[in-house]
Amino acid sequence: MEKKVLLKDIAQKVGSSIALVxxxxxxxxxxxxxxxxxxxRRTAEELGYRPNLVAKSLQSGRTHTLGLIVADISNSFFxxxxxxxxxxxxxxxxxxxxxxxxEDAEKSRLLTDAxxxxxxxxxxxxxxxxxxxxLQVLKKRKFPFVLIDRYFPSLPVNSIRTNxxxxxxxxxxxxxxxxxxxIALITYQHAGMAHFSERxxxxxxAVKDCHLPEYLAKxxxxxxxxxxxxxxxxxxxxxSNTDALLFATHSxxxxxxxxxxxxxxxVPDQLAVVSFDENDAFDLYGSPVSYIRQPLALIGKxxxxxxxxxxxEPGMKQTxxxxxxxxxxxxxxxxxxxxx
Amino acid sequence: MEKKVLLKDIAQKVGSSIALVxxxxxxxxxxxxxxxxxxxRRTAEELGYRPNLVAKSLQSGRTHTLGLIVADISNSFFxxxxxxxxxxxxxxxxxxxxxxxxEDAEKSRLLTDAxxxxxxxxxxxxxxxxxxxxLQVLKKRKFPFVLIDRYFPSLPVNSIRTNxxxxxxxxxxxxxxxxxxxIALITYQHAGMAHFSERxxxxxxAVKDCHLPEYLAKxxxxxxxxxxxxxxxxxxxxxSNTDALLFATHSxxxxxxxxxxxxxxxVPDQLAVVSFDENDAFDLYGSPVSYIRQPLALIGKxxxxxxxxxxxEPGMKQTxxxxxxxxxxxxxxxxxxxxx
DNA sequence: CTGAAAGCGCTTACAG
DNA sequence: CTGAAAGCGCTTACAG
Numbered sequence: 005m006e007k008k009v010l011l012k013d014i015a016q017k018v019g020s021s022i023a024l025v026x027x028x029x030x031x032x033x034x035x036x037x038x039x040x041x042x043x044x045r046r047t048a049e050e051l052g053y054r055p056n057l058v059a060k061s062l063q064s065g066r067t068h069t070l071g072l073i074v075a076d077i078s079n080s081f082f083x084x085x086x087x088x089x090x091x092x093x094x095x096x097x098x099x100x101x102x103x104x105x106x107e108d109a110e111k112s113r114l115l116t117d118a119x120x121x122x123x124x125x126x127x128x129x130x131x132x133x134x135x136x137x138x139l140q141v142l143k144k145r146k147f148p149f150v151l152i153d154r155y156f157p158s159l160p161v162n163s164i165r166t167n168x169x170x171x172x173x174x175x176x177x178x179x180x181x182x183x184x185x186x187i188a189l190i191t192y193q194h195a196g197m198a199h200f201s202e203r204x205x206x207x208x209x210a211v212k213d214c215h216l217p218e219y220l221a222k223x224x225x226x227x228x229x230x231x232x233x234x235x236x237x238x239x240x241x242x243x244s245n246t247d248a249l250l251f252a253t254h255s256x257x258x259x260x261x262x263x264x265x266x267x268x269x270x271v272p273d274q275l276a277v278v279s280f281d282e283n284d285a286f287d288l289y290g291s292p293v294s295y296i297r298q299p300l301a302l303i304g305k306x307x308x309x310x311x312x313x314x315x316x317e318p319g320m321k322q323t324x325x326x327x328x329x330x331x332x333x334x335x336x337x338x339x340x341x342x343x344x
Numbered sequence: 345m346e347k348k349v350l351l352k353d354i355a356q357k358v359g360s361s362i363a364l365v366x367x368x369x370x371x372x373x374x375x376x377x378x379x380x381x382x383x384x385r386r387t388a389e390e391l392g393y394r395p396n397l398v399a400k401s402l403q404s405g406r407t408h409t410l411g412l413i414v415a416d417i418s419n420s421f422f423x424x425x426x427x428x429x430x431x432x433x434x435x436x437x438x439x440x441x442x443x444x445x446x447e448d449a450e451k452s453r454l455l456t457d458a459x460x461x462x463x464x465x466x467x468x469x470x471x472x473x474x475x476x477x478x479l480q481v482l483k484k485r486k487f488p489f490v491l492i493d494r495y496f497p498s499l500p501v502n503s504i505r506t507n508x509x510x511x512x513x514x515x516x517x518x519x520x521x522x523x524x525x526x527i528a529l530i531t532y533q534h535a536g537m538a539h540f541s542e543r544x545x546x547x548x549x550a551v552k553d554c555h556l557p558e559y560l561a562k563x564x565x566x567x568x569x570x571x572x573x574x575x576x577x578x579x580x581x582x583x584s585n586t587d588a589l590l591f592a593t594h595s596x597x598x599x600x601x602x603x604x605x606x607x608x609x610x611v612p613d614q615l616a617v618v619s620f621d622e623n624d625a626f627d628l629y630g631s632p633v634s635y636i637r638q639p640l641a642l643i644g645k646x647x648x649x650x651x652x653x654x655x656x657e658p659g660m661k662q663t664x665x666x667x668x669x670x671x672x673x674x675x676x677x678x679x680x681x682x683x684x
Numbered sequence: 685c686t687g688a689a690a691g692c693g694c695t696t697a698c699a700g
Numbered sequence: 701c702t703g704a705a706a707g708c709g710c711t712t713a714c715a716g
Binding site: 008010011012022023026027030032055056057058059060061062063064 | 692693694695696
């Protein structure tokens with residue numbers, strides 16, 4: 005590495021004090037003649053001066069860095085949101101560091117600690133199960149953070165979520181409306197994660213209102229693929245004989261569709277399918293998959309906006325924002341398909 | 345925010361110096377009695393001490409942060425690599441900050457500058473076109489970095505790449521071997537980006553060796569969707585009447601397959617398809633898509649390993665690592681399908 | 685064995 | 701209008 009250029013070097017070269025150079029380079033002129041200011045700027049440019057943001061941060065107590073904690077950055081839902089967050093953060097002068105929890109509370113704790121030690125100015129978190137107390141600690145310390153995707157009903161904090169209950173209800177009702185009698189919900193063993201339990205409740209209420217039986221399959225996060233094999237087998241071949249599946253999230257749907265293909269079951273003729281989240285695979289599937297579109301761009305933008313507000317105004321009261329999903333109906337939900 | 349706990353607070357409470365507390369908390373005992381050491385540790389724990397990594401960084405000149413610069417973090421290729429890099433970096437005690445260039449050289453420059461100002465210890469870069477001089481500057485300053493995915497033949501620097509030429513050759517040859525006569529390559533207008541030009545050369549040599557005509561379609565990165573409509577129309581309907589397509593990257597393939605579906609063309613009966621990169625959409629497509637699998641895990645791991653080595657040993661000579669891709673043959677490449 | 689002091693690269697209130 | 705000095709929270713060579 006080449007030797008770094010410091011304020012000192014500029015000051016020496018132009019024959020002024022370090023303080024003056026700092027003022028000029030930070031645009032706080034008025035303290036100095038225009039000629040000197042120009043000379044300082046020119047010299048900084050010439051030497052290729054690079055402000056050391058670490059030193060600035062130590063001084064100011066601000067790092068202009070946001071921490072993003074998600075289940076898995078390689079999951080398309082999170083990587084898309086991450087991209088929005090990156091762009092929006094940049095607008096406000098922030099850089100983003102990220103980490104994946106794999107839905108593990110201990111990893112979440114370690115990540116949060118690491119990010120706090122690094123003095124991030126705030127956190128955007130898609131909290132894993134059993135991390136409520138970690139969030140409680142952050143809240144008590146008045147550390148700025150915003151939840152996305154997931155949330156805890158008992159913990160009123162800044163959060164951006166979507167109308168999961170209504171969307172699941174609407175999707176299940178739609179499947180009933182297209183003539184299906186045995187509609188199953190495939191979800192994760194969610195240990196009370198609110199976004200999933202809301203989807204579950206919405207589904208349950210819908211089938212109840214339609215006077216249809218419930219079929220609820222809960223798949224573990226770890227070992228999901230194997231569990232899905234057994235699940236599809238039971239729902240479609242050996243047991244329940246369901247005629248429609250609602251997937252609570254795209255990763256389950258993708259794995260489920262692979263099994264459906266393997267079993268040679270035709271969508272939508274033998275089986276209707278609807279899933280939460282959008283995905284390229286849904287578009288390219290033989291019968292394009294009907295899905296519940298979450299407003300990713302809005303989620304990311306609102307999360308950053310709310311976080312930055314909270315950083316600037318620490319006393320601010322907590323805000324919960326609920327965004328609307330949209331049911332996009334395509335071929336996979338079967339009969340009665342509207343023109344689209 | 346609660347008031348922060350400092351070394352000073354611990355020193356005061358146990359009645360020692362700040363220096364001593366620092367030594368103990370950094371495991372440099374031997375300077376102090378076991379009793380005092382234990383007392384210091386206990387007090388740190390009790391007060392919830394959090395080392396300020398910004399102060400440590402200013403002191404040490406190391407931030408233990410790596411910058412990851414890619415075209416777009418929401419692109420599944422990059423988000424998957426990002427996940428590997430995250431995990432591998434954590435093994436070495438590093439955190440990752442990321443940024444997307446959108447294949448724009450100016451954005452790339454701004455990102456690089458921002459990351460350097462933040463004093464990242466090193467960079468992992470999938471360089472955009474026309475960023476060769478930026479890399480040249482980094483190299484001259486002896487700043488540690490590693491290229492992934494893309495590279496510049498004229499710029500010998502640390503890089504992890506794959507055998508693009510051979511893979512493209514193999515894929516085109518495979519399409520010829522399954523009886524196709526009019527094989528097109530769909531690639532981006534790559535402005536000389538080596539990974540794409542190698543794929544192009546491999547394809548060209550293969551069709552030449554097989555005595556088949558060339559069909560080369562180059563799509564712009566911006567406005568790709570519209571260009572793809574025109575491209576598929578020309579290749580499949582109005583003009584060339586090609587019977588096999590090789591896509592140079594997954595984003596092109598996904599968009600191309602959407603158009604193929606729209607045109608009602610049957611894969612593989614009317615058209616064979618092979619693409620670079622793996623993707624859920626390829627698995628769920630009516631005829632699972634043959635693809636060239638790049639070793640993502642190895643790419644990420646080797647990139648971090650090489651970068652960390654370079655950080656530790658700045659004088660080290662540049663290393664170029666070439667990894668092997670694998671052609672995964674499935675239904676979309678047509679006839680003569682091996683059992684799999 | 686332990687503490688006082690200098691220093692990492694900046695910013696900014698304070699004197700002149 | 702300008703500079704010397706203190707300080708951000710740590711680490712570590714130096715004295716005792």
